[in-house]
Amino acid sequence: MRQLPSCLLLLPVLPEELILEILFRVPVRFLKRFMCVCKSWKTLISSSQFEKEHFRTSFSVTSMTHQRLVTLTNDDWKSITTCSMRSLFEDLLVPPKTVSLRVEPRWVYIIGSCNGLLCLSDDFGLFKLRNPFTGSASKRSPTIDVMWRTISQYGFGYDQVNDKYKVLITSNGETKVHTFGTNYWTTIQTFPSALPPECWDKVGQFVSGALNWLVLERDRIISFDLEKETYGEVLLPHNMDGDLPCNHVLHVLNNCLCLCYFTDIHCVVWLMKKYGIQESWTKMMLIPHYKIPVRNNNASFRVRPLCISENGVVLLETNENQLVMYDTKNGEVYYPSKIFGTYRVDIHIYHESYAPELAPKVRKGCRSNGCKNPPVGKFGYCDFHRSKSQARQRKRAAKRRKLEDTAHPAAIE
Template structure:
């Protein structure tokens, strides 16, 4: 049982001091001891909001009042908002990845990767008897999927920082590659949107993670028209999932799913001429909390655009033009960037981290001088890579007693 923070002060023996000097009468002005410094609860809360999540987990042991505060859902939400908006470094951004063919996945620190790319990055590995697949990340939570007998799918939420692992929810039917995970901040619900095939019936469904999970069909996503890697991109603060799709006019557009209203809308992309066949491998991502668009132009350059104001096509702004490298003698493991999809992952200072899809490589590109660096985490990165920010978020869901086994090399 935890003791109050002044427990040891009360149990400590009094200290006796003898001074061999004549005693003098005390002045009337110091007949009472001076009051001890005092921090209000509001000030303590403001200080704690500015600390990293892992430090806060340790500080829960200081006293019961701190434990109650730090463990509250409102504090977790306020800390997440402060860390991602005011000071993203507090949220300790990390890279999570998984392999299709291996029972396990791992993660590593973004900071160490950017600050010292030439040094092998320490990777934390996780294994479990189920072959988990990471299908999305949001607010420090990873949405995990695993199959059973090729019929049913099970999804659960996991917070690697706190160790929260929710009980599995059943998703019946065969998954298609079109899916997305995000947060409805209006109703405080985490949702999974997916196309499933059940008894030859293709439907778009939304699964809501809550005490009484809901599962309902919504307006169908045009499966055959979705382009790129078909993973719905969640944009923080907008409650939307986004895909690239090709309209009947052959023009590329953004298909946006509002997770609050559970309805679709669309808006245009930059440089999406339907008659220009040089725009290939189009896909979306998130950079600096904004929707971003990346495509390959004539197999010579990758163009990266960001949408400064969500849903406003006029706010599309060109961020970078990344040249496609040939095979380099010093880096035989790196394929021609023109032959593979390039997925921008994160911007740190003047460097942008990109993943080469379908390989195990990641690349750092300097936005100022156009130079490349090729960090090599150990082990190599898997097929799918996600950025997540450490948080204290714990949805009000039943938690599993089983834990994912951690292996730290």
């Protein structure tokens, strides 16, 4: 038996707990390669428990290693297009490399992003989960008799207690919830407000297990607990009345609720550092009006903070589909290079996740190219090509035996 080199014999053997901690911190794009190391690593990385721990560890990291911008583009074909957040902040002059995943033309909206999954919707009330990294997708939700233009509120989030993803929609005064993995919609209590739909934010922001909508006319936030499926209320900051705010926007920044609005001279950004506690609202920044360009004196101009770097640079998106970077330390404004195409929907922050397959892959046809006959057996061939495959195997086995007989002739007595 060949002996290992002495240098390899001196290498220490890492404890299993330490190997796990290292794998939890490995960027998502390398995990598929690590599955090829050995069977035990493949089984470990493929498990749902590993996926949850890896996401929890990566989510707790303050850097932008695992964060990406994501949108639906429609330049040449409909696709989910993402780019690295880190590369965007590192070099403003060079457009970051984008990665596209082609999707069916019917999916025209991104409802939200949660735990590395995107919730997509079409114009006719169908919803679907998609992981842009692995390309896996869930089954479609049951058909619901609504059109997108009739939906007044919607939201997507994760019920941590029951380990379920849920989507909520309100249409024509009726509110329904669908839990992915089931085949039905549940009708629940409608929104606790008599205000018309135009007085609400349309999209619910997911934070701490709840969806949140800003009620524009009453200056409050209505929340919906995804576990209990009940409504609540979150109070706005105490001392914002003197600002005479307008053009409010509720968003999520650093996994916290973020309130952004305009006054006469500033764009004001508040951050709720502890969800549900009014005293935790902190005025994060004041951006002078002239720092943010407004086209054609748009009276409904709004700004959404998307992300903030460790050195205090904030990435903002305007409702005119423009990206702006603002340095909170020196007040400088930067305009990153154009990333996505002209035809796109709203940008979302997507956190890379190596989630397991959302739905088992079912082979629709025979493995043989061009054959559409249903597969039979575990190898994926139809009856016709299975017999041909077996014939090829018998022929190869006979040829192999003949070569062995030629190389090792029987002893002649």
